[in-house]
Every structure is written in structure tokens, then in C-alpha cells.
Amino acid sequence: MRLELVNTGTELLLGDTINTNAAWLGQRLAALGIDVARQTIVPDGRAVFEGIEEAARRSDVVLVTGGLGPTNDDVTRECAAELYDLPLDLHEGVMAWLTDYFGKRGKPVNEASRRQAMVPRGAAVLENRFGTAPGLHIPAVLGSARGLHAHIFLLPGPPRELKPMMEHAVEPVLRGMLADGGAREVLYLKSTGIGESDIVDKIQVGLEAIADLDLGYCIGRGDVDIRLSGPRDVVAAGAHFVRERMGDFIVSEDRRVIEEVVVALLRERRQWVATAESCTGGLLACRITDVSGASEVLGEGYVAYANAAKQKLLGVKTETLAAHGAVSEAVVCEMAEGCLRASGADHALALTGVAGPAGGTPEKPAGTVWIALASGGETTEARKLFFPGARDRFKLLASQAALELLRRRLRGIPIPS
Amino acid sequence: MRLELVNTGTELLLGDTINTNAAWLGQRLAALGIDVARQTIVPDGRAVFEGIEEAARRSDVVLVTGGLGPTNDDVTRECAAELYDLPLDLHEGVMAWLTDYFGKRGKPVNEASRRQAMVPRGAAVLENRFGTAPGLHIPAVLGSARGLHAHIFLLPGPPRELKPMMEHAVEPVLRGMLADGGAREVLYLKSTGIGESDIVDKIQVGLEAIADLDLGYCIGRGDVDIRLSGPRDVVAAGAHFVRERMGDFIVSEDRRVIEEVVVALLRERRQWVATAESCTGGLLACRITDVSGASEVLGEGYVAYANAAKQKLLGVKTETLAAHGAVSEAVVCEMAEGCLRASGADHALALTGVAGPAGGTPEKPAGTVWIALASGGETTEARKLFFPGARDRFKLLASQAALELLRRRLRGIPIPS
Numbered sequence: 001m002r003l004e005l006v007n008t009g010t011e012l013l014l015g016d017t018i019n020t021n022a023a024w025l026g027q028r029l030a031a032l033g034i035d036v037a038r039q040t041i042v043p044d045g046r047a048v049f050e051g052i053e054e055a056a057r058r059s060d061v062v063l064v065t066g067g068l069g070p071t072n073d074d075v076t077r078e079c080a081a082e083l084y085d086l087p088l089d090l091h092e093g094v095m096a097w098l099t100d101y102f103g104k105r106g107k108p109v110n111e112a113s114r115r116q117a118m119v120p121r122g123a124a125v126l127e128n129r130f131g132t133a134p135g136l137h138i139p140a141v142l143g144s145a146r147g148l149h150a151h152i153f154l155l156p157g158p159p160r161e162l163k164p165m166m167e168h169a170v171e172p173v174l175r176g177m178l179a180d181g182g183a184r185e186v187l188y189l190k191s192t193g194i195g196e197s198d199i200v201d202k203i204q205v206g207l208e209a210i211a212d213l214d215l216g217y218c219i220g221r222g223d224v225d226i227r228l229s230g231p232r233d234v235v236a237a238g239a240h241f242v243r244e245r246m247g248d249f250i251v252s253e254d255r256r257v258i259e260e261v262v263v264a265l266l267r268e269r270r271q272w273v274a275t276a277e278s279c280t281g282g283l284l285a286c287r288i289t290d291v292s293g294a295s296e297v298l299g300e301g302y303v304a305y306a307n308a309a310k311q312k313l314l315g316v317k318t319e320t321l322a323a324h325g326a327v328s329e330a331v332v333c334e335m336a337e338g339c340l341r342a343s344g345a346d347h348a349l350a351l352t353g354v355a356g357p358a359g360g361t362p363e364k365p366a367g368t369v370w371i372a373l374a375s376g377g378e379t380t381e382a383r384k385l386f387f388p389g390a391r392d393r394f395k396l397l398a399s400q401a402a403l404e405l406l407r408r409r410l411r412g413i414p415i416p417s
Numbered sequence: 418m419r420l421e422l423v424n425t426g427t428e429l430l431l432g433d434t435i436n437t438n439a440a441w442l443g444q445r446l447a448a449l450g451i452d453v454a455r456q457t458i459v460p461d462g463r464a465v466f467e468g469i470e471e472a473a474r475r476s477d478v479v480l481v482t483g484g485l486g487p488t489n490d491d492v493t494r495e496c497a498a499e500l501y502d503l504p505l506d507l508h509e510g511v512m513a514w515l516t517d518y519f520g521k522r523g524k525p526v527n528e529a530s531r532r533q534a535m536v537p538r539g540a541a542v543l544e545n546r547f548g549t550a551p552g553l554h555i556p557a558v559l560g561s562a563r564g565l566h567a568h569i570f571l572l573p574g575p576p577r578e579l580k581p582m583m584e585h586a587v588e589p590v591l592r593g594m595l596a597d598g599g600a601r602e603v604l605y606l607k608s609t610g611i612g613e614s615d616i617v618d619k620i621q622v623g624l625e626a627i628a629d630l631d632l633g634y635c636i637g638r639g640d641v642d643i644r645l646s647g648p649r650d651v652v653a654a655g656a657h658f659v660r661e662r663m664g665d666f667i668v669s670e671d672r673r674v675i676e677e678v679v680v681a682l683l684r685e686r687r688q689w690v691a692t693a694e695s696c697t698g699g700l701l702a703c704r705i706t707d708v709s710g711a712s713e714v715l716g717e718g719y720v721a722y723a724n725a726a727k728q729k730l731l732g733v734k735t736e737t738l739a740a741h742g743a744v745s746e747a748v749v750c751e752m753a754e755g756c757l758r759a760s761g762a763d764h765a766l767a768l769t770g771v772a773g774p775a776g777g778t779p780e781k782p783a784g785t786v787w788i789a790l791a792s793g794g795e796t797t798e799a800r801k802l803f804f805p806g807a808r809d810r811f812k813l814l815a816s817q818a819a820l821e822l823l824r825r826r827l828r829g830i831p832i833p834s
Contacts (some may be wrong), residue, residue, distance in 0.1 A: 013453040015443030016635045019436055022458070026432030036430040038464065041439070041456040069749060218433045222765025275699075275720070281706025282692075282699030285720045290809060294722070294776055300730060303702045305691070311718035357709055370576075412471030 002179060003029065004055040005039040008048050008066040009078055009157060012041045021065050021162055028166060028372030030216065031186040032174060049079040056083065056143065056150040061174070068133035070112040077118065077136065080152050084143045086120035094125060094134050101132060126153075126169035133160040135169060142372065151177075163298045185228075185235040189242050191249040192223040192258055193404050193416070202245045213238045222400035223251065223258065224248055249405075256406060258403045259287045265410040266297040266347075273406065274343035275301035276314050276335045278354035279369060284399040300343050304335065314338030314350075327352050328366050329372075329382050336374035336382075347375045348411070349402045355394050369398045373405045381405065381415055418594060420446065421472040422456040425465050425483040425493055426574060429458045438482050438579055448603040448631060448646055449591060466496040473567040476813070478591070483574030485531040494535065494553065497569055501560045501580050503537035511542060511551050518549060543570075543586040548578040550708065552586060568594075596795045602645075602652040608666040609640040609675055610833070616641060619662045630655045639817035640668065640675065665830045668821075675820045676704045682827040683714035683764075690823065691760035692718035693731050693752045695743065696770035696786060701816040717760050720750065731755030731767075731799065744769050744781050745831050746789075746799050753791035753799075759812035766819045772808050783813060786815045790822045798822065798832055 005025060011017045022039050029036055039057065042051035046213060048067055055062045066262035067076030081088050094117040098109045109117075116133050119125060122142050126135030136154040143149060153170055155162050175181055196217060203226070207215050212234045218225035226240040251258050256365065266273060275285045275298070285301035288294050302313045307326055310316040316331055324330040335350035349371070354367025367388030374380040383405065387397040408415050423440060428434045446453055446686040454476065459468035465484055472479045483491030498505050511534040515526045528532075533550050536542060545553030553571040560566055569588055592598055605687050608616060613634060620643070624632050629651045630664050635642040645655040660667065683690060692702045692715070695737050697724050702718035705711050715819050719730045724743055727733040732755035733748055741747040752767035766788070773783025784805030791797040800822065 011439070013456060014447050014633060015440035015445075016633065021431035021496050023429070023435040026430050027670070028432075030431050035460070037460070038468075039430060039458040041740030044450075047455065159749070216431060216433060277699075279712070280703070281715075282694075282718055282720065285699030286697070286703050286812070288774075289720070289722065290812070292772075292808060295776075297724035298698075298720075300726035301699055301722070303699065303706070303715075303718030303720070305706060305712055305718070306716035355706075355709075357496060359712075391709060395703070395707070406692040 001034055001061060002037050002059045003034050003061040003063065004059045005036050006048075006051045006055050006062060006064045007039065007041045007042070007157075008051070008064065010043040010073075013043055019285075021157070021159060024159070024163065025063065025065075025166065027218070030227070031184070032171065033178065033184050033214070033229065034174065034179070041383045044073040045075065048076055049353055052076075052079055052082055052152065056152060058150045059150050060140070061151045061153070061177070063155060063170070065155045065162060068116065068135075068154060068156050070110075070116060070132070070335060072242060074115075076101065076154055077115070077120070080136070080154055081120035083139060084148065084152075086138070086142060088118040089121050090114075091117050091125060092120065097230060098132060104232075105351060109139045111373075116124065126165055128154075128156060128161055129164055131158060133158055133161070135165045137170075137173060153255040182313055184230060184352065187228045187231040187235050187239055187253060188218075188255050189226040189228070189239065189253055190220070190223050190251045190255065190257070191226060191246065192251050192400060194224075194246065194249045196224055199226065199246065203242055205297075206241050207238055210234060210238055210241070220257075222397050225255070239318070248408075251276060251407065258400065260291050262403050262407050263288060263291040263297055265407065267293065269410070271297065272343070272345040273298055273347045273349065274339050274345035276339035276350040277301070277303050278305055278310065278335070278350060278351060280351050280395045280399050280402075281305060281355075283395045284349060284351065284402050287399055287403070301346065302339060302342075310335060310352075314342065315356065325364070327331065327354055327368055327370060329370055329384070332370035332372040332382055333374070333380050336372035336380055340374045340376065347373060347406060349373055349406060351398055351402055353394075355391050357386070357391065367394060367403075369394070371398065371402045371405055373402075373409060375409060378409075381409075383415065418451055419454050419476045420451050420478040420480060421476045422453050422458065423465075423468045423472050423479060423481045424458045424574075425468070425481065426458070426460060427460040428491075432459055438574070438576060441576070441580065442480065442482075442569075442583065444635070445588065446591075447631075447644070448601070448662065449588065450595065450597070450601050450631065450646065451591065461490040462492065465493055466500065467477075469493075469496055469569065470500055473565045473569060476567050477557070477593070478568045478570070479615040480570045480572060480587070482572045482579060485533065485552075485571060485573050487533060487549070491532075493571055494532070495539070495573055497553070497555060498537035501537065501555060501563055501565065501569075503539060503555070503559060505535040506538050507531075508534050508536040510540060511536065514732070515549060544573075544581055545573060545578055546581055548573055548575060548577070552582045554587075554590060596819050600649075602649045604645045604652050604656055604670060605635075605667045605672050606645070606656065606670055607637070607640050607672060607674070608643060608670050609817060611641075611663065611666045613641055616663065618641065620659055624655055624660065627651060627655055629660070639675075639814050642672070666824075668824065675817065675824060677708050679820050679824050679827070680705060680708040680711055680714050681758075682824065684710065688714065688763040689760075690715055690764040690766065691756050691762035693756035693765060693767040694718070694720050695722055695727065695752070695768060696772045697768050697812045697816050697819075698722060700812045701766060701768065701819050704816055704820065715760065719756060719759075727752060727769075731759065742781070744771055744785055744787060746787055746801070747799065749787035749789040749799055750791070750797050753789035753797055757791040757793065764790060764823060766790055766823060768815055768819055768834060770815060772811050773805070774808065784811060786811070786818075788815065788819050788822060790819075790826060792826060795826075797824075800832065
């Protein structure tokens with residue numbers, strides 16, 4: 001199956017909006033075993049017709065996003081109908097839905113919105129649960145008179161409308177068109193604490209030896225998703241191999257990020273964590289509290305940016321700071337243990353480092369960070385890491401490593417030296 | 418000038434990489450007054466030839482990104498040379514540079530890397546300061562024999578290589594092609610605390626009345642950039658109008674984000690700020706410490722997520738919590754004032770709210786937040802705001818509103834009720 005993606009919208013070409021839809025759709029389609037042959041952005045207006053026509057000449061399936069709204073700029077529906085020479089009929093069901101939608105808001109359906117109930121004759125309506133513009137599926141057979149043979153799907157541009165429609169209305173149709181019925185398994189093994197090239201070294205050759213297994217890597221923010229797809233038993237074999245070779249580095253197999261995994265592990269154990277942050281400046285606590293339900297596992301956190309704050313809030317000793325400097329194993333351990341005492345939590349994570357770009361020295365260059373984990377009744381563990389580069393990336397990777405320290409302790413996995 | 422953008426790379430179609438280059442280039446070109454007529458992603462391999470050829474038939478300028486590296490997948494250079502029927506010559510200057518680059522790393526230039534020194538005859542080499550693959554400019558005149566008349570620019574895919582090359586090597590050439598020599602001014606007025614539709618109401622009609630002024634809006638994370646471009650005096654007139662109509666909402670005119678502005682204002686005044694966060698869970702402190710030099714203005718911060726932490730760390734009274742609940746004006750003011758006392762800072766920002774999705778009530782639905790600013794010798798000010806929706810967006814907008822409270826106090830601008 002040859003599939004092309006056409007994204008419409010002048011705002012995408014101006015760079016005012018980043019085209020995240022294309023990447024998201026690419027991932028969903030790759031999971032079905034469908035490669036996107038080409039992706040095009042065309043501006044609002046007549047270019048939409050040209051974009052759809054060219055893609056339809058080359059393809060079996062064309063997914064079009066955007067341009068289904070009520071404004072004059074929105075011409076996707078009309079362009080697709082013109083291409084296959086289909087009249088636009090008022091669709092009773094959509095009109096009733098629009099009338100209800102606007103009625104609840106005390107408004108009539110105005111002329112502009114009424115356009116959204118116009119459907120090319122023979123097209124199927126795809127329900128939009130999160131907006132007013134329905135999606136449309138124009139079957140390939142309707143194009144034969146024009147010498148075209150592509151299924152055209154028209155989808156809304158806003159991601160919160162597009163994504164559920166793709167999952168619930170488009171993917172089932174695409175699966176039906178695939179020889180294997182799209183009966184593929186897709187599994188994402190999310191890894192952290194190991195670079196992409198080391199992952200490749202550990203698993204690539206072995207996975208390539210498994211017939212019918214598709215392999216991809218998706219670089220995230222401090223983690224790498226290993227994507228396995230293919231028939232169910234093949235994916236199971238691949239996953240088994242990955243777990244054997246690098247299971248300790250696998251955070252989740254359901255796309256959950258590490259903060260979600262850590263919060264879930266703490267909730268299961270009914271344990272609390274507290275944070276003592278210098279160089280990450282609150283990012284670690286922020287990531288933990290990004291998870292709904294975090295209030296059951298995090299009661300408090302400290303941002304101890306200045307040395308005076310490390311002493312006052314966490315009881316770091318003047319002598320320790322003087323003897324070792326703020327970025328040292330001794331200080332980070334005192335921070336973690338002081339945080340454990342002050343908070344009364346079960347676990348305390350502490351970080352101190354040089355975020356840069358300023359503040360580095362030859363012994364402690366910008367990018368250096370010490371991370372410690374103190375837990376009631378256990379030895380405090382500390383790690384020194386080095387993340388040179390941009391400040392925001394340093395903070396992200398340092399907080400990621402701190403979460404990984406806690407994940408490993410909660411899972412009983414040794415911490416790499 | 419008709420310009421198209423061709424991004425090459427299978428990873429973009431698979432969705433493993435989000436195509437941020439396209440948006441960034443779109444913004445740079447819009448600032449020059451050049452609209453991108455179309456953007457296309459083609460996979461690695463023969464499709465690169467087709468993508469460039471089609472774009473070159475339709476355009477005066479084609480910008481191509483990616484596929485200049487040393488691996489077999491990287492065929493952009495060869496495809497462009499074939500299209501204009503140009504032989505590839507070994508370029509002495511590039512070869513010397515590569516020899517030096519690899520020599521410093523103790524390696525010879527291998528056969529694969531040597532391909533990066535091959536230059537289509539007549540093309541200009543564009544220096545790559547951050548990678549091994551040089552960019553190339555194939556002038557339009559070289560295509561005449563093939564009936565093509567497009568300038569083709571080949572640029573590296575990695576953003577840290579692409580961006581400086583675009584700014585230093587491509588934009589000067591494009592400016593030279595423009596009738597006005599690209600002698601345009603571009604100004605970004607960054608606003609916060611006001612929605613896009615309210616901005617449009619305030620300024621759109623007035624700005625449209627200024628001849629030759631181009632206007633764009635770029636929605637950011639909690640802020641909106643108003644982009645004015647055109648001849649210098651026209652942009653100045655537009656900026657004057659915007660300042661008159663909504664000057665209090667303008668955070669910066671040099672693209673600095675609000676945390677950078679606030680840190681700079683505090684440094685000028687040699688003042689300190691401390692943070693007391695419940696619902697934002699550390700994001701406010703994190704954003705302040707994202708700014709290099711933040712250690713001169715932020716010494717400490719508190720994440721007081723649990724009510725017990727609000728009492729212990731910030732001195733919030735049991736009676737106040739009992740009488741008003743944690744999400745209330747009384748509690749947020751006690752948090753801010755307690756934080757000011759505990760930290761000894763000049764200013765203290767406090768937030769308490771319901772991030773959601775759980776935890777809301779009819780009186781205090783998810784999305785409700787109270788924000789307060791206490792400063793030495795001044796009346797504590799508090800604001801109630803409502804940001805329903807996703808949890809991360811709630812945290813972002815709440816922290817943005819807190820920073821805006823402080824920016825306004827530092828600038829002496831009244832806080833809207």
C-alpha cells in the first residue's frame with residue numbers, strides 16, 4: 001500500500017505551528033506496517049487541490065489534515081469533492097449534531113458552520129468527538145471516473161481532534177485494506193541510562209536475525225524507545241531478546257515515562273519521596289508532580305540553590321562545603337540524608353552540579369553533576385555523571401538519572417558504577 | 418520569489434524525529450518576506466531525486482535539508498548533481514578541512530567521509546562550523562541546459578549545523594536575490610497575560626492600516642509573539658502602535674522569554690526571589706533557574722505539596738487551612754508571606770491550585786489557581802486564575818502568571834484584576 005500525507009495550513013509553512021501531526025501519524029502508520037511514501041505541506045487555498053491531486057495520482061491512500069473548519073480559508077472538503085467530481089450534499093446526521101452542539105451553547109448554526117455538514121456524495125462521515133468538523137472518507141472507487149484510485153481521508157488539523165479520529169475511525173479501515181488485516185503487534189520498550197549506540201551494539205544484530213521483525217528507535221527526552229513490530233510471536237521473540245540483553249535498562253513496555261513508573265512503584269509500596277535540588281532547580285519535583293496522583297507520593301521538596309540554603313534547609317555542614325565544595329559526593333550525600341530527615345519521607349533524592357554554561361572549573365567542568373539517593377535503613381548511594389551541553393538538556397538528563405536511581409532501588413536493580 | 422522546502426530522511430516520515438527544521442526555516446524566511454510555497458518530506462534514496470526535481474520545476478529557489486552525511490543512505494548531493502548533469506569534483510579546500518578534522522581525532526579520512534568533499538562542478542561551498550558535511554549552493558544558471566532555473570541549496574539535517582549555515586551563508590544570498598535586498602526590519606513583540614483573540618481585537622485593524630507592514634502571530638508556551646516586518650520606518654510605526662495599545666502586556670522586544678526578563682530585572686536591582694509552590698510542583702523555580710545567572714537572584718525555593726508541608730515549611734496556619742481550604746486567597750497569601758520570612762528574599766511568589774484532572778470540586782474546579790506575591794514593605798497581592806485542561810499546560814500557565822505578577826511589580830505596572 002502506497003500512502004501519502006498532505007498537511008494543509010499556511011501557519012505550518014510560516015513556522016508558527018510545528019507539524020507534530022506528521023510525526024504522530026508516521027508513528028501510528030509505522031505501527032500498522034505502513035510506510036509514509038511522502039509528506040507535503042501546502043498553504044490554504046488552491047494549493048490544497050494541487051497537493052491532494054498529485055498525491056492521489058501516486059498513491060493508494062491519501063491522508064489529508066486541516067482545512068475542514070468554518071472559515072473561508074478552509075477549502076479541503078471542496079477541493080477533494082471537486083477532484084473526484086462529487087456533489088456536496090447536506091448530511092442530515094451531521095446537521096442534527098451541529099444543531100445540538102450550537103444549541104447547547106445558545107447559538108444557531110450559522111452559514112459558515114453549516115458548511116461542515118456538507119458531505120461529498122458517497123463519502124463516509126467520521127465522527128469528531130472533540131470538535132465540530134467531521135472527518136470524511138472518500139472511497140477509491142469514487143475516483144475511477146477521473147482515472148484516480150486513491151482512498152482519500154480528510155481529517156481535522158487540531159491534534160486533540162485528529163488523534164482520536166485516526167485511532168477509532170481511520171486505522172480500522174486501513175487494517176481492513178492490509179493483506180494481513182493489520183494483525184501486527186507493536187511494542188515499545190522504553191530504555192534509559194544507555195545511549196543509542198550502546199543499544200544498537202547490544203541488540204541490533206540479534207534482532208535483525210529474527211525474520212519479519214521490524215525494528216525502530218525513537219529518541220526521546222532522556223530515553224530511547226525501541227519499537228518492535230510484526231506478527232505477534234515474532235514481536236514476543238524480539239522483546240524476549242531485548243529483555244535478556246538489556247532488561248535492567250527497560251523502564252516500561254507501555255510507553256509510560258520514568259516519572260510515571262516511579263510514581264506508580266511508590267504508590268504500590270505506599271512510600272514517599274522528597275527532593276533536594278541544587279542544579280536542577282526544581283525540575284525533578286516538577287517531573288514527579290507532572291504525574292496525576294503524585295500527591296500520594298511527594299509531600300515536599302527543596303530547591304537549595306545557594307550554599308546557605310543547603311546548610312539551612314538540609315543541614316549540610318560548613319566544613320563539608322569548605323573541604324569538598326558544593327559539587328561533591330560528600331555534599332550530595334549530606335543533602336540527601338538531610339532531606340530524608342527534614343521531610344520524614346521514605347526516600348530522598350539530591351542533586352548538585354554545574355549546569356553551565358558559566359561556573360565550571362577544570363576539575364568540575366560545566367555538565368558535572370552528583371546525584372544521591374538516601375532511603376530509610378539503606379546505604380546512601382551516590383553517582384557522578386557528566387552531561388555537557390545546553391543548560392536545559394543538562395537539567396533534563398540530570399533529573400532523568402535521579403529518577404533512574406530511585407527506579408532501580410525500588411525494583412531492586414543494581415546501580416551501574 | 419517562489420521557494421520550496423524539501424526535507425529528506427526516512428526518520429521524519431516514520432515520526433521518529435519531529436520536523437522542527439521546517440518550522441524554523443519557515444520563520445526565518447517569513448522574516449525575510451519570503452513565503453514557503455510548499456514543503457515536502459521524501460524518504461532517503463531515489464525519492465530524493467524526484468522530490469528535488471519536482472520542486473525545481475515549480476520554483477526559483479529550493480532548500481533541501483539532510484542526506485549530506487557519509488552513509489549509503491545519504492544521496493542528496495549525488496541527486497542534485499545528476500539533476501543538473503554536473504560532474505562531482507573533489508574539492509581541495511573541503512578535503513583539507515576534513516583531513517584536519519579527522520587528524521585531530523587521530524583518524525584518516527575514510528572513503529565514506531571522502532564523499533563529503535565531492536562538489537558538483539560550479540557549486541559554491543557553504544561552510545559547516547558544527548559538522549563534517551559542507552552545504553552547497555548550486556546556482557540557477559547551471560540548470561538551464563536541463564530547462565530548470567532554480568537555485569538549489571543543500572543543507573545539513575541536524576539543527577545545530579543547519580541553523581548557523583542558514584543564517585550566515587544562505588540568508589545573505591537570498592537577500593541579494595530580493596528586489597528590496599531583504600532590507601527589511603523584523604521585530605518580535607512578546608506578550609503575555611492576554612489571549613490571541615484579545616490581541617487581535619486591540620491591534621489588528623490598526624496595523625492593517627499601515628501600508629507595507631507584514632503582521633504575524635506566533636503562539637508560544639504561555640505567550641504570543643507579535644511579528645512585525647517590513648521597511649524600517651514602517652515597523653517602527655507598527656511597534657509604536659502596539660506599545661500604545663497594549664504596552665503593559667509586552668514582555669520583551671528581543672524574543673527573551675519572561676523568566677529571562679524577570680531574572681535580568683532582579684539582577685539590575687540586586688534583589689532576590691524565593692518560591693513557594695504547591696500545584697506547580699517546582700516548575701516556577703525550574704523556569705527561573707533555566708536562566709544562566711539565576712544563582713544571583715534565587716537562593717532557595719519550596720515545594721509544599723502536602724498541607725502539612727505548607728504548615729511546616731511556610732507557617733501556614735491550621736485554622737486558615739480549615740476555614741478556607743488549601744486553594745484560597747488566605748492560604749496563598751500566608752504561603753507567600755511565610756516564604757518571604759523563611760527565605761529572607763526581597764520577593765516571594767506562591768501558588769496553590771487544583772492541577773487536575775482529579776481533585777476538583779464544583780466551587781474549585783480543576784484548573785483553579787491562586788497566585789500571590791509578597792515583597793518586603795509592600796502589600797501582598799493575590800490573583801485567582803483558571804486554566805482548565807491538561808495538567809502540564811495548567812502548570813505552565815500558572816507559573817507564567819506568577820512570573821508576570823513579579824515582572825509587573827518590578828516594572829511598576831498595575832496588576833489587572
